[in-house]
Amino acid sequence: MQTKTALRMLIVLLIGMLGACSPEDVPKAVTTGVTVWQDNVGALYAVAYRPDGKQIAAGSEGNQVHIYNALTGQIQLAIQANPGGISTLSYSPDGSKLLSSGPDGVLRIWDADSGKSLLNISGHKDAVRAAVWSPTGQRLLSASSDGTIGLWDSASGARLATLQGHVGAITSVAWAPNGRNFISGGTDGKVIVWDSVGKIPLNVLEGHTDAIRDVAYSPNGQLIASVSADRTVRLWNAAGGGALLTLSGHRDDILRVRWGKDSRRLVSASRDHSAKLWDARTGTLLATLQGHSRDVNDADWSPDNKQIVTVGSDGTLRNWSVAGIQAPTLTPTLIPTISATRKP
Numbered sequence: 001m002q003t004k005t006a007l008r009m010l011i012v013l014l015i016g017m018l019g020a021c022s023p024e025d026v027p028k029a030v031t032t033g034v035t036v037w038q039d040n041v042g043a044l045y046a047v048a049y050r051p052d053g054k055q056i057a058a059g060s061e062g063n064q065v066h067i068y069n070a071l072t073g074q075i076q077l078a079i080q081a082n083p084g085g086i087s088t089l090s091y092s093p094d095g096s097k098l099l100s101s102g103p104d105g106v107l108r109i110w111d112a113d114s115g116k117s118l119l120n121i122s123g124h125k126d127a128v129r130a131a132v133w134s135p136t137g138q139r140l141l142s143a144s145s146d147g148t149i150g151l152w153d154s155a156s157g158a159r160l161a162t163l164q165g166h167v168g169a170i171t172s173v174a175w176a177p178n179g180r181n182f183i184s185g186g187t188d189g190k191v192i193v194w195d196s197v198g199k200i201p202l203n204v205l206e207g208h209t210d211a212i213r214d215v216a217y218s219p220n221g222q223l224i225a226s227v228s229a230d231r232t233v234r235l236w237n238a239a240g241g242g243a244l245l246t247l248s249g250h251r252d253d254i255l256r257v258r259w260g261k262d263s264r265r266l267v268s269a270s271r272d273h274s275a276k277l278w279d280a281r282t283g284t285l286l287a288t289l290q291g292h293s294r295d296v297n298d299a300d301w302s303p304d305n306k307q308i309v310t311v312g313s314d315g316t317l318r319n320w321s322v323a324g325i326q327a328p329t330l331t332p333t334l335i336p337t338i339s340a341t342r343k344p
Helices: 002-019
Strands: 035-038 044-049 055-060 064-069 075-080 088-091 097-101 107-111 117-121 128-133 139-144 149-153 159-163 170-175 181-186 191-195 200-205 212-217 223-228 232-237 243-248 254-259 265-270 274-279 285-290 296-301 307-312 316-321
Touching: 044 088, 044 307, 044 316, 055 088, 055 316, 097 128, 139 181, 181 212, 191 223, 223 254, 232 254, 254 296, 265 296, 274 296, 274 307
Parallel strands: 044 296, 088 128, 128 170, 170 212, 212 254
Antiparallel strands: 035 316, 044 055, 055 064, 064 075, 088 097, 097 107, 107 117, 128 139, 139 149, 139 170, 149 159, 170 181, 181 191, 191 200, 212 223, 223 232, 232 243, 254 265, 265 274, 274 285, 296 307, 307 316
């Protein structure tokens, strides 16, 4: 009898403990020791790891690009780049050059070691929202508020093509690993797949209900990710364009999406002051990276796939250790440098 009574009391106690915790709180691991670097140039809007992993470039709301030592956070180089702000930063595949873009409508190429200006490319009539190198480094893509995509020779700056397909501003572009196809996203809520050789659209991916903020190919070329002001991440089959998964969890616009090097994980950055780490195979939320006090504007992965760097409107750059977050688990694992929220 006493045993039954004790068992009943234990069950009541457990139910009470579970009732006091919301689903968002269980499981949850909170730690200290986040690597935080405070810049003195205001809000940070763009970030990129150098391919060798030794430096990180971050661009501000002014015209400053700071190059940090990826281990110490020391600023090793300062570049006066695009007037009015830096929208995106992209290192060339060999890491020797850095590409910047901004509201001045100019693509600017810099020597990554010295910060010397190498080439300015003009041609857009409005802000350049995104600019990226091709996998070979021989060509550039740019997305502009003027409603056009620019295809450029990276050595001479010659315009190779001007492409139109969206209604309104074009917000993002990304190359496929094959170096032939690329994707674009626009304020019309569409993702368009293009053939850069034939310079024609191949497919239109529809499903988002608001403006596209960013697009990205997985490193293995099999998947496409898109994020939107509708607060969702969507995954698509790159071959046929079929919709695969819709990832929900952010509470405000999602501004950036970046794939891990293994094509199994991706990170999204949002105006809700957080970045979220997802399992691309299942759509499971693996972790919520919390610490920024304002919008998280951009993110990038380290070349070894162990770190994620984020920048925000709070003027901080934060480096998160994510090596141990590989797949969903039933119990939380403490990660030394992040506040992690997981789903079972």
